[in-house]
Amino acid sequence: MNHPNIRELQKKAIEIRKDILKMLTLAGSGHTGGSLSIVEILVALYYHALKNDPNNPKWKERDYFLLSKGHGCPALYAVLAEKGYFNREDLWKLRKLGSMLQGHPQLGLPGIEISSGSLGQGLSIANGIALAARLDKSDIRVYCLLGDGETNEGQVWEAAMTAAHYKLDNVCAIIDFNKLQIDGFCCDVKDMGAYFDKWKNFGWETIETDGHDIKKLMNAFDKAKTIKGMPAVIIAHTIKGKGVSFVENKVEWHGIAPKKEEYERAMKELDEALGKI
Amino acid sequence: MAGEKLKMVPTRDGFGEGLIELGRKNKDIVVLSADLTDSTRANWFKKEFPERFFGLGVAEQDMIGTAAGFALMGKIPFACTFGVFASGRAWDQIRVSVAYMNLNVKIIGTHGGISVGPDGATHQALEEISLMRILPNMTIIVPCDALEAKRATIESVNLKGPVYIRLGRSGAHVITKESDPFKIGKAVCLKDGKDLTIFACGQMVYEAALACDELKKDGIDARLVNMHTPKPIDKDCIIKAASQTGAIVAVEEHTIAGGFGSAIAEVVIENCPVPVKFVGIRDRFGVSGEPDELFEHFGLRAKNIVQAAKEALAMKR
Structure with a gap:
């Protein structure tokens, strides 16, 4: 697949972070930490792994991307706008009455494949799409991004069993493994123990990668495509709030938006980072 | 029947x-x-x-x-x-x-x-x-x-x-026939009547039909409606029943809290307020027993519908 070089994509990731912060600041609310942590994952997906066409969002041959952790939608909205699924100006209406950019994703906005926000539901939907594709003898793939905290939800593991049982090698889950959830560190809130082993024991091929290294993410997605007879999960080590020093790894930034002064500081940091690429 | x-x-x-x-x-x-x-x-x-x-x-x-x-x-x-x-x-x-x-x-x-x-x-x-x-x-x-x-x-x-x-x-x-009309959202009037209307769904329709026969013996002419679609509910049918018969009984094998009868009562109250009585389960869980015994136990028999119908009639102005 054609894609710009890595350096261009790294720049794009920073530009997307800037859009996310602007959106959230204008909205006055939203989920900053978990949006910033998934930027590179989305860039690697939308500029490398996914077969898609922004001019034809309902293209029958497209791969599906499901954002199961719906609260991370500012990042997805920014990427979709960048890809041309809808007008960039719409980004600044996030969470406003009358906007298609709902606080959590709603089916109907071009590029959005599912409504989500109540955690734990995306992977089951991914399996349904994958099973239907198999019936249709279609070779589309289904990608589903979950938060690590989200995998506290029992339904995720019901779905994990289903994907393994039906040998859904057209399903690829991605875990935004930032180790934080709204109440604190995941291991303190509810220790999920041997996390990688859990997925392995549920019948999944696990691929561990750096969730902020676009090249490594691309390789992980390429590898996932080669796995046959079982589903694959990419467990991507990430930093919640990545890219903004005073947001990184700060649990209190899970569900709040920057104030004007914080926004300006963050922009300064991101512009500096952009200059260094 | x-x-x-x-x-x-x-x-x-x-x-x-x-x-x-x-x-x-x-x-x-x-x-x-x-x-x-x-x-x-x-x-x-x-x-x-x-x-x-x-x-x-x-x-x-x-x-x-x-x-x-x-x-x-x-x-x-x-x-x-x-x-x-x-x-x-x-x-x-x-x-x-x-x-x-x-x-x-x-x-x-x-x-x-x-x-x-x-x-x-x-x-x-x-x-x-x-x-x-x-x-x-x-x-x-x-x-x-x-x-x-x-x-x-x-x-x-x-x-x-x-x-x-x-x-x-x-x-x-089995009380319906192939020749009967069936359209989702469209209630079926099984028996016309002028004194009150009994709405029922599920197997309570049969029980309600038995109740109509009983009421007839007492000189009460009840209309019977099979309301197979609780949502979207057939508002026209309910409003017509309320205005023409002046009293309603809603019968369900279900809790009356927010259920079938509530759906009917919402339409009645907003459009043509007349007395409504409910036959259903009142804020209780079920219990073990044979189905027949349980219908008796929870008061879901024709006789209970007859009783509710008479109460509704008494409330009519």
């Missing part, structure tokens, strides 16, 4: 027959099951179309989500399990992954009501109409007999969007 020799067939059997018929006609029909495949009659479809049947194990939430995925791909999934699990256990999945997205998922909840019998309270679904009614985009059908269940199953596919069909475990009198 009383005195007639009627066949007894569970409504779930009618669903099973309808499903096979659909499967033969439409390749997009897929069936999902949460381990109760024999009990829900989903296995009738499975035997003929194994490649379009998907078992999810004891995982109702996963089943509903998987069904949503099928629907996104243009399939018409029927997700089948007991009513308690379909409507309760997977309620948030139905809310977000099905109703909010207005997906074409058909949810089949068998073993509704106390007619489940000896399994007792945990398995007797008394709340499905209430739970499903509050979800935008949802349609609810409660067939009165196996034939109506078959027709509801087949018709549900012509309606693009979520549909919940409530079915029963035990034999129910």
